[in-house]
Amino acid sequence: MAKLKLCDLYKDFGEGYVVKNVNLEVNESEFCVLVGASGSGKSTILRMIAGLEKVTNGEVYLDGKLINNVPPGDRDMAMVFQNYALYAHMSVANNLGYSLKIRKVPKQDRINAIQAVAEKLQIEQLLNRRPKNLSGGERQRVALGRAIIRHPKVFLMDEPLSNLDALLRVQMRTEILRLQRELKTTTVYVTHDQVEAMSMADKLVLLRLGEIEQIGKPNEIYNHPANRYVASFVGTPVMNFIEPGELRYEDGEWQFVNIDLSLILPEHLQKGLTARNLNSDTKAVLGVRAEDISVGTPNQDWNKSQTIPGQIKLMQNLGSHTIAFTDIGHQLIAMSLDPSTEAKESDQVQILLDLRRIHLFDAQSGLAINQRVN
Amino acid sequence: MDQKSNFKRLFGILVIVILIMVLSVIVLGPIYWILLSSFKHARELVSGHPGLGPTNLTLENFIYLFQRTLFATYLKNSTFVTLMTTLISVLLALHGAYSLRRFNFRGKTLIERLLLLTYMFPPIVLIIPLFKVLHTFSLINNPWSLIIVYVAFCAPFSAWLLESFFHSIPLEVEEAALMDGAGRLRILYEIFLPLTSPGLLSVALFSIIFSWSEYMFAVTFLMNEDKMTLPVGLSHFLSIYDINWGSVSAGAIATALPIAILFGFLGRIFIKNVTQGTIK
Numbered sequence: 210m211a212k213l214k215l216c217d218l219y220k221d222f223g224e225g226y227v228v229k230n231v232n233l234e235v236n237e238s239e240f241c242v243l244v245g246a247s248g249s250g251k252s253t254i255l256r257m258i259a260g261l262e263k264v265t266n267g268e269v270y271l272d273g274k275l276i277n278n279v280p281p282g283d284r285d286m287a288m289v290f291q292n293y294a295l296y297a298h299m300s301v302a303n304n305l306g307y308s309l310k311i312r313k314v315p316k317q318d319r320i321n322a323i324q325a326v327a328e329k330l331q332i333e334q335l336l337n338r339r340p341k342n343l344s345g346g347e348r349q350r351v352a353l354g355r356a357i358i359r360h361p362k363v364f365l366m367d368e369p370l371s372n373l374d375a376l377l378r379v380q381m382r383t384e385i386l387r388l389q390r391e392l393k394t395t396t397v398y399v400t401h402d403q404v405e406a407m408s409m410a411d412k413l414v415l416l417r418l419g420e421i422e423q424i425g426k427p428n429e430i431y432n433h434p435a436n437r438y439v440a441s442f443v444g445t446p447v448m449n450f451i452e453p454g455e456l457r458y459e460d461g462e463w464q465f466v467n468i469d470l471s472l473i474l475p476e477h478l479q480k481g482l483t484a485r486n487l488n489s490d491t492k493a494v495l496g497v498r499a500e501d502i503s504v505g506t507p508n509q510d511w512n513k514s515q516t517i518p519g520q521i522k523l524m525q526n527l528g529s530h531t532i533a534f535t536d537i538g539h540q541l542i543a544m545s546l547d548p549s550t551e552a553k554e555s556d557q558v559q560i561l562l563d564l565r566r567i568h569l570f571d572a573q574s575g576l577a578i579n580q581r582v583n
Numbered sequence: 584m585d586q587k588s589n590f591k592r593l594f595g596i597l598v599i600v601i602l603i604m605v606l607s608v609i610v611l612g613p614i615y616w617i618l619l620s621s622f623k624h625a626r627e628l629v630s631g632h633p634g635l636g637p638t639n640l641t642l643e644n645f646i647y648l649f650q651r652t653l654f655a656t657y658l659k660n661s662t663f664v665t666l667m668t669t670l671i672s673v674l675l676a677l678h679g680a681y682s683l684r685r686f687n688f689r690g691k692t693l694i695e696r697l698l699l700l701t702y703m704f705p706p707i708v709l710i711i712p713l714f715k716v717l718h719t720f721s722l723i724n725n726p727w728s729l730i731i732v733y734v735a736f737c738a739p740f741s742a743w744l745l746e747s748f749f750h751s752i753p754l755e756v757e758e759a760a761l762m763d764g765a766g767r768l769r770i771l772y773e774i775f776l777p778l779t780s781p782g783l784l785s786v787a788l789f790s791i792i793f794s795w796s797e798y799m800f801a802v803t804f805l806m807n808e809d810k811m812t813l814p815v816g817l818s819h820f821l822s823i824y825d826i827n828w829g830s831v832s833a834g835a836i837a838t839a840l841p842i843a844i845l846f847g848f849l850g851r852i853f854i855k856n857v858t859q860g861t862i863k
Contacts, residue, residue: 261758282764294755298777308763355763 210237211272211285211362211395213258219266220253220419228253228419231267235412238393240386244406245416246442251399252367254416258397259365260284271362282311286363287356291371293348295340295355302327302336305354312359326354329388346377353385357392364389364396370405382409403443407431415439437575440496440568446532446543449502451495453572456482458489465495465569469538470517475564482578492572499532499545501566504558516559524554535560620832621645628828644833654834656809657816661795661838664726664812668733669790675734676741676786681771683742684749685757695746698739706736710803717804728804729812733794741786748782749775788849795842813838 213235220228228250235241243251256262258269260281269276276284287308295304302323303310309319327333330350340348349369356364369385370378386409389396400406406413407427415422415430423435427443434440440448454467456474463474463482472495474482505511507518519535519542531546535558544560552558569578620628622640648654682688683695713732714723722728752775760770776783798814805811808819817838820831 259758259762261761281758281761282766286762288759288762290755290759292753292755294753294759296756296760296774296778298774307760307765311764311769355759 210393212237213363213395213397214270214273215254215258215267216270217267218254218257218264218269220250220257220262221265226265226419228257231419231421233414233421233424235395235397237395239411240389240396240398240409241412241414242398242400242406242410243414243416244400244403244410244442247401248418249416250419251401251416253419255288255365255367255397255399258363259286259288261288284363285361286365287359287361288365288367289349289352289356289369291368293340293352293372295348295351297340300337300339301332301343301351304340304351305336305358308355308359322358326358329357330354345373346381349373349381353388357388357394360392360394362395364394364398366396366398368400369398371400371402378405385409404445407443415442417442433577434496434568435577437494437496437570437577440570440577444498446499446545448496448498448568449540449542450570451497451537451540451542454493454495456487456489456491456493456569456578458487465493467495467538472515472562472564477565478567478569485578487578491578493578494570494572494575496568496570497562497566499543501563502542502544503561503563504533504544504546504550504552505561507557507559509559511559511561513559515564516561519558519560521552521554521556521558524552617832617835620828621836623829625827625829644829645837648830648833648837652820652830652834653808653811653816654837657811657813658837660726660811661813664729664733665791665794667726667730668737668794669787671730671734672737672741672790673783673787675738676745677771677776677783679738679742680745680749681775684746685767695743698743701736701739706799710799713800714803723804724806724810726805726810726812729794729797729801732800732804733790733797737790737793741789744786744789745779745782748779752778784849788845791845792842795838 213233215231215233218228218231218233219226227248231250231254233241243254245251253262257264260276260279264277271284271286296307299307305323305326306319309322314322323336324333327336330353332347332350332354335343335347335351340351343351349372352369356366366385370381373381382405385398398409410427412424413427413430414424417438423430423439425433430439431443434443434448437450441450451465451467451470454465457464457466463479465472465474504521505516517537519537521533521535522541523534525532526548529548531548531550533544533546533550533552534541535544536542537560542560546552570576571578619635619637621644622637622642623634624639624641624643627634627639683691717723717728717731722731756774756778757770760774765773796814797812798818801812801815802818805815808816811819813834817831817834820827820834
């Protein structure tokens with residue numbers, strides 16, 4: 210178990226910074242996931258932790274010890290790569306035992322360790338095979354085995370599941386989590402898949418263009434996104450944004466006003482906005498998740514001033530729920546419906562936003578203006 | 584209709600077979616003739632009516648070759664020069680290619696381009712400057728003169744070829760080894776070497792064939808008969824006064840045989856690698 214700390218980390222490959230001002234602490238036994246689109250610098254950060262990439266500026270600490278100049282092999286970290294990076298000319302057993310051989314572990318201890326890891330990962334029957342005779346899932350298990358065999362202080366995983374097919378990916382996700390919980394090894398995991406990130410992370414770090422946008426527990430980030438980018442990155446379907454709009458203070462009440470709708474904001478937002486001393490007519494974007502929208506028939510007994518009329522354009526049945534799309538003005542809005550819904554495509558409906566769960570973002574900076582209650 | 588197209592097809596095959604036979608005679612004919620001559624009596628070869636078939640075969644040419652000429656010395660010299668050239672070339676190419684593939688340093692691109700520069704000049708242009716340089720270091724008439732020059736010819740191309748083989752090894756494999764705690768040399772010998780052994784074999788074969796059959800530098804840099812390599816030694820069997828066709832043929836066969844056997848064993852791998860290199 211180890212504690213990892215990154216202080217003011219910068220990386221420049223000669224064409225400007227690809228990682229900027231990254232400060233992060235990964236606690237003992239924590240499963241930390243770095244997530245972001247491609248080019249967000251997540252793999253570069255991981256490689257700097259591993260020592261495979263030189264740090265341009267800043268410090269990497271392991272258990273309080275500065276390790277910027279420690280070679281990768283001496284950091285006591287193990288890495289799992291996206292393409293597995295197995296040694297093609299060695300058997301599975303030798304792949305697993307290579308790091309122990311380098312560390313001059315006696316042969317019998319090596320054999321015992323290989324056997325133990327193979328049992329743990331259920332690959333005993335593969336020990337004599339070469340990597341080319343293994344399936345993708347089996348290769349990934351061997352790569353994991355190679356990482357856990359020497360009980361490193363930190364696991365580093367660089368998109369380890371992205372070469373697997375969807376079903377296997379879900380299986381291996383569970384397996385990696387199970388292993389990590391069992392071994393209690395501090396882990397830094399890189400992925401571009403927000404579902405993977407949400408489902409695995411103790412601590413989620415969302416990156417964009419080399420900078421950290423938000424750090425938090427997955428549900429914190431989901432429920433309280435710090436800005437519009439985070440809000441749109443996390444969650445499926447993507448959060449709906451209603452724009453352009455403005456926050457108007459009229460008759461002692463804050464409203465969100467848009468060409469298509471005018472909503473009186475709920476009480477918790479009223480207080481917050483007043484406390485913030487905002488100007489009336491501040492340009493803003495309203496964000497609402499698909500599951501926070503209700504759909505009713507046109508004659509449903511709802512407060513008409515708070516509903517929006519619309520027509521269902523398209524429906525996608527996902528089994529556990531159905532996604533329906535409608536237009537508000539020129540914007541396509543996704544709504545999550547119960548699969549037993551009787552609504553059909555081209556039905557006229559009225560839409561009700563759960564105002565307690567909406568998000569407001571500054572139209573210019575994208576920063577969250579006020580956050581919703583749970 | 585069917586019969587007509589069948590006939591056309593058969594005719595096409597016939598033409599191809601005849602063409603192949605003609606080509607085979609052109610290519611294999613001389614080899615067959617040399618092989619046959621090496622086993623015939625010298626008298627029969629100059630009689631004006633030598634038989635085309637394998638009749639009256641004898642080993643006397645080979646016995647003469649090894650007992651009465653310096654052929655065994657040439658063989659020994661050639662073997663030494665070839666082995667040393669191959670060993671040094673492969674070692675240089677291996678380390679050079681690895682450095683070029685994995686390290687970034689000033690002038691790397693320039694060096695990569697210079698690698699093939701040696702091959703832009705016809706060797707004959709280089710022969711006088713090389714002679715002068717070797718003479719300065721008193722290396723004329725010394726097998727090391729050939730080894731140095733052959734290495735200069737083989738190593739750059741070999742490094743270039745090996746580098747392209749190294750490209751097929753993903754960077755992550757090396758990084759995985761670094762994480763496992765391996766040093767650079769260990770990675771080179773324990774990971775790269777086994778993974779590119781077909782490439783190394785190709786490179787070795789290239790050096791062997793080049794240094795075994797090279798004539799021009801050998802005839803220029805070596806003076807004494809006991810220092811000569813096979814191609815030069817064999818050429819001494821031909822003089823303006825006397826040509827002993829039997830021993831010339833036997834010498835040619837005995838010279839070609841080791842390479843032919845080696846190629847028979849390794850050729851498949853070599854050809855496979857050449858095509859593999861082009862696709863990747």
